[in-house]
């Protein structure tokens with residue numbers, strides 16, 4: 001066997017080996033979407049429902065398209081941006097409370113992943129005692145159903161009375177812009193089995209829902225839009241719902257509203273007030289639509305506010 005022949009065989013073997021590596025199929029799935037941290041003795045698990053393409057240019061109002069693009073560019077983003085849908089599971093030690101439920105089937109294949117991620121995080125839907133909704137839009141209420149039945153068969157569902165009075169009223173539906181009609185229908189359909197079973201219980205502004213969790217009125221995005229202040233061991237987490245839809249734009253252009261706001265002026269006032277409060281009180285914020293896991297602090301700076309994502313930690317064994 002000639003040296004040249006052996007070299008040719010070796011070369012072809014090498015080629016085959018590298019070709020085999022290159023042929024490994026790409027996987028194209030994300031890690032299960034849950035993230036855990038402690039708040040005093042409370043265990044917080046953020047659950048991703050998925051991400052969807054957010055049409056910034058058709059949804060943002062009160063801000064010029066050029067200013068939107070400039071703000072996105074400063075954050076290394078371009079239209080359209082992927083928007084996270086996050087929900088927050090609080091285990092107080094005695095109660096399991098889920099704040100928001102994702103879109104269920106209402107946003108298509110992008111989303112509706114909350115139940116899979118809840119299970120991946122070590123919980124079962126049957127264990128949820130209480131579901132708190134920040135408001136009754138599709139991407140927050142849709143996930144209370146699975147296969148047309150209650151996804152959380154043992155849970156009481158609660159939302160602000162002002163949101164229930166609005167979204168469940170036929171006369172409000174008739175008076176609202178046409179593009180909101182499906183929002184009214186979705187809210188009514190999602191809540192129907194819970195209403196029928198006497199397990200939907202609206203609350204008054206500022207209500208304490210369980211020890212350590214109380215509602216914070218944040219009107220504007222919807223009439224009863226509510227945050228939830230979660231407190232234990234001297235620490236506080238404000239799960240604020242839809243105060244901010246696109247952080248890169250609205251932390252800088254705080255006047256920017258979305259066309260889904262029931263009252264743009266009230267939504268703007270809630271946002272500016274809550275950003276100021278979160279910065280001043282150094283609140284940990286849980287945000288429905290800031291990039292997963294949507295946990296962080298806000299800091300004021302010369303141009304508005306900056307989002308400071310919570311530092312990643314491994315298994316949170318000790319309360320901090």
Ligand SMILES: [Zn+2]
Nearest residue numbers: 137139242288
């Ligand atoms: Zn939302």
